[in-house]
Amino acid sequence: MLETSEANGQDFTGSVRLIHAVGMHARPAVKLTKLAKKFKAHISIRASDAVEWINAKSVAKVMALRVARDSIIEIKASGEDAESAVAALVDLVATDFPDSG
Amino acid sequence: MRADIARQAYRGRTASIGFAHGPFVRVDAEPCGQRATGTPEDEKLALRAALESAGRQIALLANAAGGEAAQILEFQVALLDDEDFLDPVFAAIAAGAPADAAWSSALDEQIADYSSAPDEYLQARSSDLVDLRDRVLRTLRGGAIAAPRVPGGAVICAEDLPPSRFLEIDWSSGGGVALLRGSPTSHVALLARSRGIPMVVQLGSVVEPARAALLDGERATLELDPNSEQIDVFERRREAHRKSRAAAHAILRRPAASWGGEKIRLLINVQRVQDLEHADAQYADGIGLMRTEFLLGEKAGLPDEETQYLAYDAVLRWAGKRPVTIRTFDAGGDKPVPGFTQDGEANPFLGVRGLRLCLARPDVFAVQLRALGRAAMHGNLKVMFPMVTAPDELEAARKIFADIVDKLQAEGTPAALPELGIMVEVPAAALTIERFKAAFFSIGSNDLAQYVTACDRTNGALGKLLDPLQPAVLELIGRTVQYGKRAGVSVSLCGEMAGDPRCVPALLSCGLRELSVNPSALAQVKQAIDGLGSGGARD
Numbered sequence A: 001m002l003e004t005s006e007a008n009g010q011d012f013t014g015s016v017r018l019i020h021a022v023g024m025h026a027r028p029a030v031k032l033t034k035l036a037k038k039f040k041a042h043i044s045i046r047a048s049d050a051v052e053w054i055n056a057k058s059v060a061k062v063m064a065l066r067v068a069r070d071s072i073i074e075i076k077a078s079g080e081d082a083e084s085a086v087a088a089l090v091d092l093v094a095t096d097f098p099d100s101g
Numbered sequence B: 001m002r003a004d005i006a007r008q009a010y011r012g013r014t015a016s017i018g019f020a021h022g023p024f025v026r027v028d029a030e031p032c033g034q035r036a037t038g039t040p041e042d043e044k045l046a047l048r049a050a051l052e053s054a055g056r057q058i059a060l061l062a063n064a065a066g067g068e069a070a071q072i073l074e075f076q077v078a079l080l081d082d083e084d085f086l087d088p089v090f091a092a093i094a095a096g097a098p099a100d101a102a103w104s105s106a107l108d109e110q111i112a113d114y115s116s117a118p119d120e121y122l123q124a125r126s127s128d129l130v131d132l133r134d135r136v137l138r139t140l141r142g143g144a145i146a147a148p149r150v151p152g153g154a155v156i157c158a159e160d161l162p163p164s165r166f167l168e169i170d171w172s173s174g175g176g177v178a179l180l181r182g183s184p185t186s187h188v189a190l191l192a193r194s195r196g197i198p199m200v201v202q203l204g205s206v207v208e209p210a211r212a213a214l215l216d217g218e219r220a221t222l223e224l225d226p227n228s229e230q231i232d233v234f235e236r237r238r239e240a241h242r243k244s245r246a247a248a249h250a251i252l253r254r255p256a257a258s259w260g261g262e263k264i265r266l267l268i269n270v271q272r273v274q275d276l277e278h279a280d281a282q283y284a285d286g287i288g289l290m291r292t293e294f295l296l297g298e299k300a301g302l303p304d305e306e307t308q309y310l311a312y313d314a315v316l317r318w319a320g321k322r323p324v325t326i327r328t329f330d331a332g333g334d335k336p337v338p339g340f341t342q343d344g345e346a347n348p349f350l351g352v353r354g355l356r357l358c359l360a361r362p363d364v365f366a367v368q369l370r371a372l373g374r375a376a377m378h379g380n381l382k383v384m385f386p387m388v389t390a391p392d393e394l395e396a397a398r399k400i401f402a403d404i405v406d407k408l409q410a411e412g413t414p415a416a417l418p419e420l421g422i423m424v425e426v427p428a429a430a431l432t433i434e435r436f437k438a439a440f441f442s443i444g445s446n447d448l449a450q451y452v453t454a455c456d457r458t459n460g461a462l463g464k465l466l467d468p469l470q471p472a473v474l475e476l477i478g479r480t481v482q483y484g485k486r487a488g489v490s491v492s493l494c495g496e497m498a499g500d501p502r503c504v505p506a507l508l509s510c511g512l513r514e515l516s517v518n519p520s521a522l523a524q525v526k527q528a529i530d531g532l533g534s535g536g537a538r539d
Helices: A026-036 A059-065 A082-094 B040-065 B067-080 B083-094 B099-115 B120-141 B163-168 B187-195 B228-252 B273-277 B305-319 B355-360 B362-375 B391-411 B427-431 B445-453 B471-487 B504-509 B519-531
Strands: A003-006 A012-017 A042-047 A072-078 B009-011 B013-016 B019-026 B155-158 B176-179 B199-201 B212-216 B221-224 B257-259 B262-270 B287-290 B323-327 B380-385 B419-424 B440-443 B490-493 B514-517
Touching: A012 A082, A026 A059, A026 A082, A026 B067, A042 A059, A042 A082, A059 B067, A059 B083, A072 A082, B013 B176, B013 B187, B019 B176, B019 B228, B040 B067, B040 B083, B040 B099, B040 B120, B040 B163, B067 B120, B067 B163, B067 B187, B083 B099, B099 B120, B120 B163, B120 B187, B155 B212, B163 B187, B176 B212, B187 B199, B212 B228, B228 B519, B257 B519, B262 B273, B262 B519, B273 B305, B287 B305, B287 B514, B305 B323, B305 B362, B305 B380, B355 B362, B355 B391, B362 B380, B362 B391, B380 B391, B380 B440, B391 B419, B419 B427, B427 B445, B427 B471, B440 B471, B445 B471, B471 B490, B504 B519, B514 B519
Parallel strands: B019 B155, B155 B176, B176 B199, B262 B287, B262 B514, B287 B323, B323 B380, B380 B419, B419 B440, B440 B490, B490 B514
Antiparallel strands: A003 A012, A012 A072, A042 A072, B009 B221, B013 B199, B019 B212, B212 B221, B257 B262
8 A cells, every 4th residue: 555656757656545434534634734744845646536636735625635535545746855755645644644643 | 670471482402411501691793894905915914914813813722622622623723824725815815805805705615615515524614614714804804803701601692603612712610502503513512512511503583682591401492581480490400410310321431231240232223323422322332233224214215325325334433443233224014115115015014024125126235235335344344134034035135245245346446245144033033043144143022022922013902912021032032042152143132122121130131141222221221230230140
């Protein structure tokens, strides 16, 4: 489930299954955007069946995705700390948004 | 000015149980004054300042409240810090819109979006956005920023009360909330319940002023300027409520019922998802019987897979690690369903009902099994079939279910085959119980008694013969339990008699260690087991 890959010179991507009981609702969305904001990289996410990428640092946008449970979320980042950003976000979703995060 | 004539009592819906007697305080937001619009630059600065101020207010509230309340407010704080969300608002201001209008229209759009969402979790967020919209508007328009001054123990009356306003009120000396609109599923209702503050919603229109009020969260009534007689009645009800809750809770809170040193598992029967809101439900060891017939009566037509999945999922989520036994559709008999059950049967109780009907209607059965197979991925789900007479029926249902799970998995949809058990309610099954390869047995004592005694359970004239403590009924219960013990298959009982304190000793003597009862009977059954004391098991 946890995989990251260097798609080209700058982009790092990863994908992870959303196992949270109620899907991407307010609490997980807040946690995800908070974590994303800790990185300088430009980070986008989308549900694997969607076309459009949205800003992972916007809670309104992340909520609006309405990702259902068991969907695959794709994460893509570019910039200086892109690789660790993708790894951290994949880990957050894979571990079901633990409270310590 | 003492009113000694009883005035009208307003009736609403209970959102949080409890009683409040105190000063009556209206906290409706007075219409905010219009503000003068400045240059786009002024407007931008005004909104920035208002957003910052609102953020500080909410953060203070969240810190003070902690826990669940803080989590509810965190979403609002995150929105205030979301450039993608705010950029269009500032763009509108740059284009000449006043700050308050730009802010309102951005929020209104989001509110409408959430309100029309198909799922209740997203819908509930719309009231959070209303809360945020109004807080920023109040700051912008210079309305009351300070917390409303409310005397301790007051009955607060408003159209609706946003969560952050609720948290601004000091509830340390009690009080209650009377809402003209509102909903029992809102966040503010959840906060009221978690703090034990009585709340009645949907009271309609309360126009007259009053100095004092009685709020009865149990009867869902609001009485204004009560006379001494009304107060007497109210106080007596409050005291009776307090005593009965205290007694039941003292027993419910104990970790587990036990008898003769053996643990007795007490589960609950639920008719519909809302039954889990019963205050005592949380003390159950799990759900022993979730009926699914409510899904058949909700709307025109039979329920689709998603509707069913959401209902099963909600119950599993509620239960967490505790077991949940869901029974497949038990229609027919005294539960006819248009478009599903068969018409014109001479004797529906002996007709095509329960699993017999599901096997005759694989189209309807398949939809339910798909939803159950998907729900089985999360939580501790068990599925049982009703009205099983012969082992072939169980095996036919198992085959259909297994094929459906295979198909779901082949489609890439996560699904699992849960543990499968049967209801033991047909005497033929009870008498040959060892022939059934089930993971568990659940004794349906209502139908078992009806079929063993040949008494239609809907015919009041037969009440005496239909005694659940009939030796023949107890004999079959005992046989099933003894077989279960030998074979290592768990046996529970989910009929009315499990919730009847008079029957409990006999059931325990039969060897049953797992009873499933209505949530409202949980306390009395636990009390009854407790009352048997250390007499010990006789078997």
